[in-house]
Amino acid sequence: MPKYALYPGCSLEANSAAYAQSIEAVCRVLGIDLVEVDDWNCCGATEYHSLHRLAAAAVIARNLALVDPQLDQLVAPCAACFLNLKKVDHQMAEDPNWASKVNAALAAGGLSYTPGRVKVRHLVEVLHSDVGEEKIRSHVKLPLKGLRVAPYYGCQIVRPYKDVDNTEYPMKLDELMSWVGADVVPYPMKAACCGGHLTQISEDQAYELLRRLLQNAEDAGADVILCMCPMCQLNLDAYQSAVNSRFKTRFRIPTLFFTQVLGLAFGLPLKKLGFGKEIVPALPVLQQKIPAVVASVSRG
Amino acid sequence: MIDLARTEGNSLLLEVMRGTPKGERLLHCIQCGSCGGSCPNGPDMDYSPRALFALIQAGEREKVLSANTMWVCVSCYACTTRCPQQIPITEILYTLKRISLREGLAKGTDGPALARTFVHYLHNYGRSFEFGLATRFYLFNKPFAMMKMGPLGLKMLSHGRMALLPTRIKNVKQLEAIIQKARELGD
Numbered sequence: 001m002p003k004y005a006l007y008p009g010c011s012l013e014a015n016s017a018a019y020a021q022s023i024e025a026v027c028r029v030l031g032i033d034l035v036e037v038d039d040w041n042c043c044g045a046t047e048y049h050s051l052h053r054l055a056a057a058a059v060i061a062r063n064l065a066l067v068d069p070q071l072d073q074l075v076a077p078c079a080a081c082f083l084n085l086k087k088v089d090h091q092m093a094e095d096p097n098w099a100s101k102v103n104a105a106l107a108a109g110g111l112s113y114t115p116g117r118v119k120v121r122h123l124v125e126v127l128h129s130d131v132g133e134e135k136i137r138s139h140v141k142l143p144l145k146g147l148r149v150a151p152y153y154g155c156q157i158v159r160p161y162k163d164v165d166n167t168e169y170p171m172k173l174d175e176l177m178s179w180v181g182a183d184v185v186p187y188p189m190k191a192a193c194c195g196g197h198l199t200q201i202s203e204d205q206a207y208e209l210l211r212r213l214l215q216n217a218e219d220a221g222a223d224v225i226l227c228m229c230p231m232c233q234l235n236l237d238a239y240q241s242a243v244n245s246r247f248k249t250r251f252r253i254p255t256l257f258f259t260q261v262l263g264l265a266f267g268l269p270l271k272k273l274g275f276g277k278e279i280v281p282a283l284p285v286l287q288q289k290i291p292a293v294v295a296s297v298s299r300g
Numbered sequence: 301m302i303d304l305a306r307t308e309g310n311s312l313l314l315e316v317m318r319g320t321p322k323g324e325r326l327l328h329c330i331q332c333g334s335c336g337g338s339c340p341n342g343p344d345m346d347y348s349p350r351a352l353f354a355l356i357q358a359g360e361r362e363k364v365l366s367a368n369t370m371w372v373c374v375s376c377y378a379c380t381t382r383c384p385q386q387i388p389i390t391e392i393l394y395t396l397k398r399i400s401l402r403e404g405l406a407k408g409t410d411g412p413a414l415a416r417t418f419v420h421y422l423h424n425y426g427r428s429f430e431f432g433l434a435t436r437f438y439l440f441n442k443p444f445a446m447m448k449m450g451p452l453g454l455k456m457l458s459h460g461r462m463a464l465l466p467t468r469i470k471n472v473k474q475l476e477a478i479i480q481k482a483r484e485l486g487d
Contacts, residue, residue, distance in 0.1 A: 010427050010428035010429075010430075011428075013427070013463070013467060014430060014461060014462055014463040015430060015456065015461045015462065016461075017460060017461065039426075039469050039470045039471055040469070041422070041426040041427065041469050041475050042421075042422045042426065042427045042428045044418075044419065044422060045418065045428070046374070046375045047414065047415040047418040047419055048415070048418075048419055048422065049394045049397075050394060050397040050398065050401070050411065050412070050415045051398065051401065051415055051416065051419060052398070052482070052483060052487055053319065053394075053395075053398065053487050054482040054483075054485055054486065054487055055479050055482040055483055057482075058478050058479065058481075058482040059422065059475070059478065059479060059482075062474075062475060062478055091321055094321065095321060098321070101485055104481065104485060105478050105479075105481045105482035105485060106478055107481070108477040108478050108480065108481035109471075109474035109475065109477045109478040109481075110474070111474075111478070155375070155376035155377055155378070156375065156376075156377065159376065159377035159378065159380065159381045160377040160380045160381055160388075160390065162381065167381040168381075192340060192376075192378075193340045193374055193376035193378070195374060196374040196375065196376075197374065197414060198341075198374050200410070200414055200434075200437065201371075201409065201410040201411055201414050202344075202372070202409075202410075204344075205341050205344055205372065209340055209341075238452060238455065238456065239452075242452075276459070277459050277460055277461055278459070279455055279456075279459060
């Protein structure tokens with residue numbers, strides 16, 4: 001059984017419990033063993049870098065240092081965590097002086113990290129590239145034909161590092177969803193920004209970015225938007241009604257984590273996939289578009 | 301080759317270059333404007349990254365450090381991957397945030413308050429704590445907006461998406477020691 005270290009990140013503990021639940025359920029089906037990093041700490045998101053570069057890096061590096069020495073791959077399902085972990089590893093590898101500074105800070109806690117020891121991966125890469133098409137297809141019990149999904153990548157998984165997918169028009173999640181039979185719609189704004197923390201500090205900017213994403217998904221004829229980052233999901237879902245009030249729009253597009261929808265295709269019961277936690281309810285749409293699938297997984 | 305003479309007497313330029321991996325690429329800016337054009341928030345910036353880089357090179361320290369550019373940036377990295385001169389634009393903006401905070405020049409933005417409140421919970425618990433973060437941030441910075449956020453908080457709570465108590469990691473002491481040491485070692 002392939003084994004990876006898991007860095008869940010703070011969002012998965014609370015606001016994105018549906019992501020955590022569905023990741024666990026889907027990985028169990030696929031035989032992927034995710035081992036949570038013991039006593040991991042918050043990665044500082046995009047906030048700590050604004051205050052202190054070395055402290056921000058050291059806080060992130062503590063997590064890399066805590067990865068089980070038997071494991072050399074670390075999966076981070078959140079975009080901000082993923083980039084932070086990857087960036088610190090890369091910057092330490094590129095600059096030995098910087099690496100010694102980070103390690104001097106870690107040493108105060110009795111830890112150290114050798115850059116390059118852990119490869120930081122996003123879950124989409126693991127499912128798309130390590131598990132692969134054949135195996136994913138072999139687990140599909142209920143093909144999702146009839147459900148039009150808009151795969152949304154956001155920013156920090158596909159940028160600034162260019163090795164995950166295309167930085168402008170990524171395709172891995174599109175392909176993954178097509179393997180489980182969903183109707184994938186072309187979503188031109190799939191790698192545009194959701195506004196991140198701007199919903200907290202500048203509504204005017206954040207709501208406009210969200211409006212564009214929702215409009216673009218609606219124009220593409222999407223039934224649901226699929227996210228691979230907790231922040232993107234939270235913004236598109238929880239602030240959708242605020243966007244509607246602001247712009248007099250009538251968006252009502254459910255926003256799900258891609259793992260929830262994969263789980264449906266694998267025939268997993270709805271309650272194991274965290275359905276019902278989304279603010280814009282998904283079930284009415286799913287019942288309308290893929291009634292047989294919903295009937296089958298509701299029994300489970 | 302970088303013409304280092306261009307940095308002479310320009311302390312801001314030197315600080316940006318020192319504080320940012322590959323920061324010296326800034327000297328290669330050709331003023332093409334791909335950054336501002338790629339930015340989802342470009343129109344809201346006082347100066348686009350392109351203009352800001354010209355001001356840095358011109359030694360306009362105060363103008364640069366009091367600009368809203370870096371606080372409007374939300375780290376989508378679209379400018380960074382599109383820059384034909386491989387300038388690490390987003391990272392340079394982070395460096396400018398740090399310098400501007402240090403010099404007390406950040407203004408007209410709640411960005412610093414959000415960052416400080418967020419990091420407060422990270423220091424104390426080792427984890428982020430949304431309920432506390434939202435309450436504390438709104439209460440001290442935008443109490444009127446708090447009324448608007450109330451219903452959203454309730455929705456999150458009723459959908460099982462908000463914890464009312466923070467989670468604390470086991471080894472907060474170790475984390476504290478690491479942060480303390482990092483701060484002693486400098487930025």
